[in-house]
Amino acid sequence: MHGALSPTFATGHGVDGRIDQLVRKGAAVDGMITLGGGLPAGELFPRRALSSSFLRVISDPRADALQYGWAEGREGLRTWVTERLRKRGAEVNAEDVLITSGAQQALALAAQVLFKRGARIGCDAETYPGALDLFEARGLTPVAAEKDVDGFYVMPAVSNPHGGSMSEEARGKLLARARATGAAIVEDDAYAEIRFHSAPPRSLLADDREHVFHVGTISKTLCPGMRVGWLVVPPRYRQQVLDAKQTEDLQSNSLAQVLLEDFLAHNDYGVLVERASRFYGRRARHLARALKRRMPELRFVMPEGGFTLWAETDLAGDDRELLETAHAHGVCFDPGRSFRFDKQAAPIAMRISFATEPATKITEGVERLARAVAAYRKRAGAGAA
Amino acid sequence: MHGALSPTFATGHGVDGRIDQLVRKGAAVDGMITLGGGLPAGELFPRRALSSSFLRVISDPRADALQYGWAEGREGLRTWVTERLRKRGAEVNAEDVLITSGAQQALALAAQVLFKRGARIGCDAETYPGALDLFEARGLTPVAAEKDVDGFYVMPAVSNPHGGSMSEEARGKLLARARATGAAIVEDDAYAEIRFHSAPPRSLLADDREHVFHVGTISKTLCPGMRVGWLVVPPRYRQQVLDAKQTEDLQSNSLAQVLLEDFLAHNDYGVLVERASRFYGRRARHLARALKRRMPELRFVMPEGGFTLWAETDLAGDDRELLETAHAHGVCFDPGRSFRFDKQAAPIAMRISFATEPATKITEGVERLARAVAAYRKRAGAGAA
Structure with a gap:
């Protein structure tokens, strides 16, 4: 009785139907690496x-x-x-x-x-x-x-x-x-x-x-x-x-x-919280290292906690198109516009989650993201020329 | 970690804070027979x-x-x-x-x-x-x-x-x-x-x-x-x-x-539903018989389904006071005013549930209710004199 879709995003996208559609489409793709969404790691569930x-x-x-x-x-x-x-x-x-x-x-x-x-x-x-x-x-x-x-x-x-x-x-x-x-x-x-x-x-x-x-x-x-x-x-x-x-x-x-x-x-909730914090801290550092190595042009501040980091690109344009490009490369992220009340705010930014995928997938996800950004940059440049 | 209160009513009484307080007070009383509330019988839970x-x-x-x-x-x-x-x-x-x-x-x-x-x-x-x-x-x-x-x-x-x-x-x-x-x-x-x-x-x-x-x-x-x-x-x-x-x-x-x-x-949901319907049907008939025997002055129509019947008394006045009297006699019901958008509607009516308590408790609950109504009638009569 399981549905074909698997939820990867659950933080409310009612405002932007196009993002909602993209997220659902992405979630249905086999082998997608999930750097979007605010989902905790299932392996921590007690x-x-x-x-x-x-x-x-x-x-x-x-x-x-x-x-x-x-x-x-x-x-x-x-x-x-x-x-x-x-x-x-x-x-x-x-x-x-x-x-x-x-x-x-x-x-x-x-x-x-x-x-x-x-x-x-x-x-x-x-x-x-x-x-x-x-x-x-x-x-x-x-x-x-x-x-x-x-x-x-x-x-x-x-x-x-x-x-x-x-x-x-x-x-x-x-x-x-x-x-x-x-x-x-x-x-x-x-x-x-x-x-x-x-x-x-x-x-x-x-x-x-x-x-x-x-x-x-x-x-x-x-x-x-x-x-x-x-x-x-x-x-x-x-x-x-x-x-x-x-x-x-x-x-x-x-x-x-x-x-x-x-x-x-x-059960000792405090112990579980400490374990979870260490776990997500490791994944955060892993993501940060992968981003610095593969996408040094991104600007981000190392998070103190939570599931995600906020990375700004040097790109202008529509981040939903970047997300579509990323989907084509087998990776998803959360487009910056979802988080901004000023929808005109620039530059293109991404919320990247380190919570859902294990380290090896994070590395591969960043690789795909880098290729997607390069492809988007090339097309945007070609479009502007 | 269990709270001292036990829920007996869950159909929304925000409109009338006094009823909500009465219901909570009643629920905390040991030995209260619950002819109020829309609670299903716990013994049917699979x-x-x-x-x-x-x-x-x-x-x-x-x-x-x-x-x-x-x-x-x-x-x-x-x-x-x-x-x-x-x-x-x-x-x-x-x-x-x-x-x-x-x-x-x-x-x-x-x-x-x-x-x-x-x-x-x-x-x-x-x-x-x-x-x-x-x-x-x-x-x-x-x-x-x-x-x-x-x-x-x-x-x-x-x-x-x-x-x-x-x-x-x-x-x-x-x-x-x-x-x-x-x-x-x-x-x-x-x-x-x-x-x-x-x-x-x-x-x-x-x-x-x-x-x-x-x-x-x-x-x-x-x-x-x-x-x-x-x-x-x-x-x-x-x-x-x-x-x-x-x-x-x-x-x-x-x-x-x-x-x-x-x-x-x-599991076969249809079978469970049929079993539940027979179960509540038996309790409904038991309540109806007890009411006819002990409180023949009540007017009610035998329900075709659900958890409750609606009984009208020949009393005027404030049904919340009748509920307080009932509490003092160890039984609760749902006062009619909760169900009426015309709060002036008369006479005093009660929603009586047959869902929550077993047959013997229903019999005893009706006995207590009859005594409570008699006490209320006596006091109301004395008050009018």
């Missing part, structure tokens, strides 16, 4: 431990895993979220945590209760496409964070697509502006725990419980298929987000929540 | 078969169950939905099916693409509270279906709370009005397969592919905790609902989808 948990929870006579649950999510899971956040300086209570269907729903609920149509949201020049799609769908306008805004959308710990973190100075300025103007801050912490050289920094929640909406997930550390994320809100918003969640889909799936509670009671 | 499926799917080297998937959901599952619907006369294709996080999200997505704020939605006088909450949150106005409307929300196969089905005449009129006015029809089919004496009727999809949005789920037949539902849309709405789904939560959880695909490949 299958055996999840099987043990499943067999335990399915034998519970109350059958909580298969039954309806409360809209806010399981209390044990919400408590666990607060324990992780307390280690990062945040004094939060389980009542402030709503379990969501992944980080995307946490973003959607935050946007729903915070922003009216026409609101201006301060973002990085390159940011998460799923957030940009959401803003467009809700009639919100992403703008440079320096401008006058009604709210902020930021990734202080590990940014997507860059894999960078916010400086202390920038954090201080952001928090001061929120306090001064009353603008809410949506802190997207999705990649925060995947850091290569140091622990995650303080959450913005640690410094401001009144303006910060915090978004988290297990999708990058454990697995995304369970769709477990969370939204931590200022206490005065509790009821409003709970009502919104209940109206949208009643509750997040019980099966994954109960499974995860059992899993966390029997 | 735990062993789901365990076998889990162990099979977790060993898949692609690890689809734990990985991201496409926004529209698994192709195998969408195909299965079309096969079930074809048996009920509907010519639909897998591309017209979107897998959602339960029926509630299917309703929310349908409302999102169909109705603008201020739209008037024709409904039964008593209908699903989760839909009423959704309409209120979206600025939609539920009205009697006979009035001028912008759309319809109906449950033709098995209605909630009544457990009745739409007559052929009413179906014909509804379809004719949709064709004449262009108003969309949202067909909520959540309880359609739980019918006590006959197979589910034709889906409205069979007679109109242009105006009908069809909502389905496995929550009532298999289990609700997996949060698998679906929305079938007219082809011209495909892209729009897909974009909306992706923006809201990227995709429905892969784990439940992959698990369910495997489960359906190894």
Whole structure:
């Protein structure tokens, strides 16, 4: 009963139907090397431990895993979220945590209760496409964070697509502006725990419980298929987000929540996170070396964490055409335009993932990418001549 | 890690915070007999078969169950939905099916693409509270279906709370009005397969592919905790609902989808549905007999299917106070006001569930309910004197 397609991209491309079509087409090609998408490495999924948990929870006579649950999510899971956040300086209570269907729903609920149509949201020049799609769908306008805004959308710990973190100075300025103007801050912490050289920094929640909406997930550390994320809100918003969640889909799936509670009671999450961080750090360095060797003309900053790096070319033109050329060479990446609210921004850039493929495939993928870029350059040059 | 509360109600009470608080309070009471809520009987959950499926799917080297998937959901599952619907006369294709996080999200997505704020939605006088909450949150106005409307929300196969089905005449009129006015029809089919004496009727999809949005789920037949539902849309709405789904939560959880695909490949869903229908039919008859014996003053129509019956008392007043009295007597029900968009509607009515508790508990629950009603009547009489 398996479909012919295999998902390789899941960060929202509603805005650009052509990219969505390209990604789907690419995903259907045999032998494609996947340097696009935000997919974690399947080999890290804790299958055996999840099987043990499943067999335990399915034998519970109350059958909580298969039954309806409360809209806010399981209390044990919400408590666990607060324990992780307390280690990062945040004094939060389980009542402030709503379990969501992944980080995307946490973003959607935050946007729903915070922003009216026409609101201006301060973002990085390159940011998460799923957030940009959401803003467009809700009639919100992403703008440079320096401008006058009604709210902020930021990734202080590990940014997507860059894999960078916010400086202390920038954090201080952001928090001061929120306090001064009353603008809410949506802190997207999705990649925060995947850091290569140091622990995650303080959450913005640690410094401001009144303006910060915090978004988290297990999708990058454990697995995304369970769709477990969370939204931590200022206490005065509790009821409003709970009502919104209940109206949208009643509750997040019980099966994954109960499974995860059992899993966390029997396994050391911290150890798994450290292992994953080392694993992705190795792949990041491997990709960086391959790019420097084979495509020295690319400009990129070595990521501190996450699944991807952001590489700028010296090319102008339409990055979707470059993606089509790359497909023809058996490799895919994420075109820069997906991450930019200014669709005119130049030059052509690529988000390149080191998360999904093993080292040998990354090497071969970079080789194919280099050939694709050369072919695109040649054609563009010929076209201009 | 289990929370102190146990969920007994999951059909959306955002509209009435006081009912929500009452329900939560009631759920925390030891020994409470649950004649409220729309919870299926846990003893019907196919735990062993789901365990076998889990162990099979977790060993898949692609690890689809734990990985991201496409926004529209698994192709195998969408195909299965079309096969079930074809048996009920509907010519639909897998591309017209979107897998959602339960029926509630299917309703929310349908409302999102169909109705603008201020739209008037024709409904039964008593209908699903989760839909009423959704309409209120979206600025939609539920009205009697006979009035001028912008759309319809109906449950033709098995209605909630009544457990009745739409007559052929009413179906014909509804379809004719949709064709004449262009108003969309949202067909909520959540309880359609739980019918006590006959197979589910034709889906409205069979007679109109242009105006009908069809909502389905496995929550009532298999289990609700997996949060698998679906929305079938007219082809011209495909892209729009897909974009909306992706923006809201990227995709429905892969784990439940992959698990369910495997489960359906190894088990006879039709047999399970028939067994469940017989099981709930027996409980319905047991409840009806107990009510007739112990509370002959109640007016109700024997349900044709579903989990509940709708009983009207000869009492006026506030049904939330009756619920508080019932709690004090160790039983809960769903107060009629949750189902009525006209909150002034009289008399006091109760949705009584026969799904959750075994026969002996139903008997005892009705005994407690009778005592609670007598106590309420006495107090109301004393108050009036």
